[in-house]
Amino acid sequence: MLPTFNGPAEQSPYSLTKGPHGFSLQHDGKTISSVFLEAIQRPKFYDLKTKDGIPYNKIAVLHGADVLASTVIQSCIRWAPEKRCKFCAIGNSLAEGNTIGIKTPEQLAEVVQAAEELDGIKHITLTTGTPNETDRGALYLAKCVEGIRKVSQLPIQVQCEPPEDDSMYQVLKDAGANSIGLHVESFDEEVRKKVLPSKSKISLDTYFRAFEKAVSVFGKNQVSTYVIMGLGEDLEKTIEGCRRAARIGVYPFVVPLRPLRGTMLENASPPSSEWMLEVYRRVAEVLNEEKLSSANSSAGCAKCGACTALHLFEHKK
Template sequence: MGSSLKPEELMVELQSKGVRLEQGSGKGRQGGAGPANGKGMVFGNYQITVPTSGECATNSEYSLHEDGEHALIYKDGEVVSEVELIATPRFYELHTEDGVPYHKIALLHGRDCLASTVIQTCSRWHGEERCQFCGIGTSLNDENTVPVKTPKQLAEVAEAAQRLDGVTHVTLTAGTTVNPLYGIKHLGDCAGAIKEATGLPVHIQFEPVDDPDIYRHLKECGVDTVGMHLESFDQKVRERITPGKARISIEEYFKGFAGAVKVFGRNQVSTYIIIGLGESLADTLAGCTRCIEMGVYPFVVPLRPVKETPFANIAPPVPKTMAEIYREVARSLADHRLSAADSKAGCVRCGACSVLPAFERKKTWLSMS
């Protein structure tokens, strides 16, 4: 058993090519706005989510086989790696005081991150403003969640997840509300309730708004880290793929980044950068470097095909492209002393949707020096 690929290289392959689930393998998480339509796996010290739906996974040369306590990755009929699958957490078995199953309030992401789409609707979901890759409405349509989670519900679930399953940090996101400040402040209220109940570090995600005081308000609520997701540094790509969000200019995002870094500090502000939307490599690397220089962590991820979206069958970028970007961004992160390991909470700390943290830790970029 074995592969000629290094662990981080195999993880890049799997996130780009997906994995077929053989009979007996769980289907993974379906729908949603985060690591949807994927399965959590652990390779040694590294955790990732791997696409399990769409044409890339259906036609993948990789397959997952579960045999009792073991899970094996096969390539063309031969075992290439043993993996640990992330078990269903115990808190999923419980219900809130008002009768809602905990798993409809929040989910386990990776091994130790509790995550919730607090507002499961988005003012841009219907019509021409919708982000082409986002599946925020699918899990609501499938009745796998509830439209809005309350601070009390989230605090209750977080306490149980911490006690029963060892959760160490929390990620809260939301669809964009008609009045964006309403959604942001609701996330802050939820973070405060979780912090009071558990003491856990909390990350929240939102679009930048023209209110410089919002960051201090969130900090006072108990928020530890924030993410404002630009997705692409190419405005033409943004207008085509995220037409609603594209109305907020790239410079407005960077203005928001600067304001957030002043309050939360370097390495505690992040932005998702999705590879595979039609962007240029040079623009992507230049944008990532600009973020890093100001203390913002660019969380680089491959496009994830999500069911019932226009991008459901779009293939993620090829492994070679992802590896090249990871190496260059990891080099820049090291040069500016930013690291996923130093993030207090959220997607960057979890790291499962990207292989960038593995490239950081392994210093794979040194081979390019």
């Protein structure tokens, strides 16, 4: 996946030029590769609406090449300016009218069925804003999974903050979820306090306990955690956090910061390619040691891999 609509992309010396054989990559207007890129076509299900007139792409969208993704609750108790995660745009999408506030299980099932039949999606990602400090969205995610299971058996990943009640992992599993994402965002506690002023109150120790509980339910390689690079984190703390998570059976999904318009970090600079190369190589070594891989993830971000190059470094010596 290539970011094309954020600020850093506008200043990039790289561009894509369409030709008869596909898109070619250019640097300062000069073609640098004979490899042609094929653009993902607009999904057919985007042209459909629900019975009550809601466009399907306001309920769920295509991620990568074959993943259907939806934020089932498009609001968050941490959205107040003094609380919000500085990279997050969950409220902006709603304010701009690009989505709806709450997606019902029935709506999701309808869209999943169409996307599977018309566009051949292979797996599903359901995430949520945090609606409360107890189940943190897990119960509503379970209802959504149950709704989808009436029409589809595609693998589903759910994503939420660690619920207070550990039994929620089994509730999600019993509903039909195949994997779960518990996103720590950073393994550097100082960065978490600065960039995630409210979410950071859920400590790293709490996340590691949650990882253990989730792996006991979903299994090794079926729990993942987002680790955003470029927030000012200490590299060694990051690698050690990834290693500790991997030893539990959690896939540390490291991605570069992609500053989004309208967020508090919209003018931030993404990490350099050199920095990310080192991160990818070192985290991939950890993955190989613990026998974790994107390919063995059943669904979700780690399986998709569109936001990262980490999977390209797996199994390399």
